[in-house]
Amino acid sequence: LVACDAADRDALAAALATVPAEHPLTGIVHTAGVLDDGVIPELDAARIDTVLRPKADAAWNLHELTRHHHELAEFVMFSSTAGIFGGPGQGNYAAANVFLDVLAQHRQAQGLPATAVAWGMWEERSGMTAHLGDAEIARMTRAGMQSLPSTLGLALLDAATATGQALLVGTRLDLAAIRKQADTEGTGVLPLLQGLVKAPARKARGAAKAVEASSFAQQLAALPAEQAERALLDLVRTHVAAVLGHASADTIETGKAFRELGFDSLTAVEIRNRLNTATGLRLPSTLVFDYPTPEVLVDHLRSELLGLDADAATAGASVAATADADDPIAIIGMSCRFPGGVRSPQDLWQLLAEGRDAIGGVPLDRQWDLMAPPVSDDERAAAPVLQGGFVQDAGDFDPAFFGISPREAIAMDPQQRLLLETSWETFENAGINPRSLKGTPAGVFVGVNTQDYVTLLAKVPAGGEGYVASGTSGSVASGRISYTFGLEGPAVTVDTACSSSLVALHLAAHALRNGECTMALAGGVNIMATPGTFADFDKQQGLAPDGRCKAFADAADGTGWGEGAGVLLLERLSEARRLGHEVLAVVRGSAVNQDGASNGLTAPNGPSQQRVIRQALANAGLTTADVDVVEAHGT
CATH class of the missing domain: 3.40.50.720 (NAD(P)-binding Rossmann-like Domain)
Structure with missing residues (x-):
């Protein structure tokens, strides 16, 4: 050898x-x-x-x-x-x-x-x-x-x-x-063997198929819309089941992506061939990628067969070509998760009304003590006690509800999980079925600042490696919401540090006024997966010993860190009134700026803050005399 x-x-x-x-x-x-x-x-x-x-x-x-x-x-x-x-x-x-x-x-x-x-x-x-x-x-x-x-x-x-x-x-x-x-896929994947089929019989079958395909569209057009959709859905499910080797078409989940059903590039070509033969259409090899679920594919087939406008299914929800720039923005739904057991806007109002303190110790499921480097007894005694505003059970999640596998869920930043949950609840709060918005030009604008969950994924469970990049990427935080609910408007993730959520709201309002979307989710999330932020500020002696901010007070002695997630559903005020949606609040104006080359990269600049406040008031058509409450953050 x-x-x-x-x-x-x-x-x-x-x-x-x-x-x-x-x-x-x-x-x-x-x-x-x-x-x-x-x-x-x-x-x-x-x-x-x-x-x-x-x-x-x-x-x-x-x-x-x-x-x-x-x-x-x-x-x-x-x-x-x-x-x-x-x-x-x-x-x-x-x-x-x-x-x-x-x-x-x-x-x-x-x-x-x-x-x-x-x-x-x-x-x-x-x-x-x-x-x-x-x-x-x-x-x-x-x-x-x-x-x-x-x-x-x-x-x-x-x-x-x-x-x-x-x-x-x-x-x-x-x-x-x-x-x-040869009958079900046209040319078949063994073209040279088609010669084994007697030519006259093959020609007769081909002619019969051509007649059958040409009459398919006529038969479909004669059916009521609901029956036509059912016939097409049965057709797609039958061929999908055959390609995937399922015993019954009843096992095919019509709202599930073809990729999740088990399709790859080869089976994608096979289903395209089958549907070409069955319908007489000339469909692209990218069919199941362009129309990613059986339901979406059925809409496309119906449009092609009946000669409908490709966007007919969503024409009623199309974005207005022009929008009224003076139309205020209405908040028609909201949801949140905050410290102190707050799981709804009602809970938050109750906490504020009662004046409760939501600052506490690190939740046990964080296991931050296991992440800390070895220290001496003296260093341990001198270290501050970690206190903050923590969202309890931030790791709890029902992945199956959102069509996500357990492996992918583990690789997902809890911030993405919370955004999915709060977005769903925001639609519910507005009285809107989230599934009814699929294919509509609704936008998503999300503020995300912390990106530390990826450091915990050094050892990802087998099979989950491919989900880490998308599960921990800030840009995916907004895109995942659009993907899950089928929203086709702008999807934007914003990181402007402490102002991220407000900037997301500002951008969402502009998109609505400019006619870029019909409604928009706007909000933000912050979950601290590791104690890194506390450690950095402790080294700078920037932490308040008791973990509490005392903004604008003589007692101010450092910052305190908190978590939360909040999402609003926005719509132009005129549209909200037309559709009968309850208006919870109105955003009349907003503004964003930067202080440029000022007194330091992170230092606030008074004149710049005055300018942005004046601009926001001007955009809203208000004066300082109209302002009743000011909310701000600071140390």
Whole structure:
């Protein structure tokens, strides 16, 4: 046994040089193969080289380095039916095997021994087929490719080398399945085998399908809207179930994304082919990515079949081309989570009315004591007692309610979880079914400042690694809300430190006045997953010893940190009145500025604050005499 990389010409030459003269080389069997499947647009040079190198480079090296070995009687190459029939997602693999097929013919033309056997699928899942799951095997079986028992495969190998033929195919075919695929998917994934179907019968079936497809739209148009939608939904669910190998279409959740149902780029092409044949349409291969759920796909199919405006489903909720810049912004719904057990606006009002103190110790589920670096007894005694305004049970979450897997939920920052919950509750508070807003141009504007949860994810549970980037990204905080509820207006995450939520509100109001969205969620969230903020300010001696801010007081001695989440639902006042929505408050004006090159990067500047207050009053059409309450933050 000599190990070497056969695709490395020098290494292979060195290995062949070890063959003793008294025992000359009499046979070569080349079985190497590597897969790197992907649809054509994803196959870059590197992915093609990965697959061609062990097949083509190694075979060519064997050919050139042994062509003068006169005792060589057999030169057998394991090719694949992917090069004969084609294979979904295997453009690179098909090309690699075609090279072997042609090399066998080239050698025979030169009087050299050569046999290439294009194998189908063998029963044992090992090596290149070890990764195949039941769904992939079912897909290949539906295409007419039956697995080959090893005993039969070995017998065919012996027979192949005895024929003297350069190229043979070793596989089992289900001709009935191939004919069925030709009917359900148009051309089918085994185009060269369509010749096995008698031409007159194939032509007759094709004509029948064309008539059936052309009449499909007419039949659909004759149905009441509700029945037409049901017929299309049944059609989509039936084909989705068939592609995924489900026994019944009833198991297909119509509101779930195709990706979550188990679709990949290959099954996406298969469902497109099936629906093309069933409806007579010419649908794109990106169908299930452009229309990500069965419900959304049904709307698209109905529009295409009946010649409707593509945006007809949401035309009633379209954004106004022009908006009244003087139209005030109404707050029609709200929700929140705050310290002191506050889980609703009513709870917050009660806490304020009673004057309760919501500052307390660190919740036990934070386990911050385990994160602290080792310190001496003296340092521990001198350290301040951590006090803050903490949201209890901030880690509690029901992922299934939002269609999120447990693995993804663990990788999600609790801030994203809280925003989902409070956004849902805000819609409920406004008397609006959140699911009714799917596909509408509603906006999301969220203020997020703290980004420390990612530091706790050094060891992510198996299967959750792919969710960390999206689960801890501030930009995803707003996008996840839009994705979950199907909102198609602007989705913006804002980080302007302590003013983030107010700036989000300001931007949302502008978007509504400018006609960029019909309604908007605006708010913010802050959950401290680690004690990092406390540690940083403690080093600067900036923490209040009792954890309480005493803004504008002589007793002010540092900052105190708190948490919370709050979301408002906004609408132009005229629109809220037209739709009969309860108006909880009105935002008449707002303003944002920066003090530029002032007395320090983080130092407040008095004149700049005066200017922004004057601007907000002017935008609202008010004077200082109209102001009853001022709320501010500070140390």
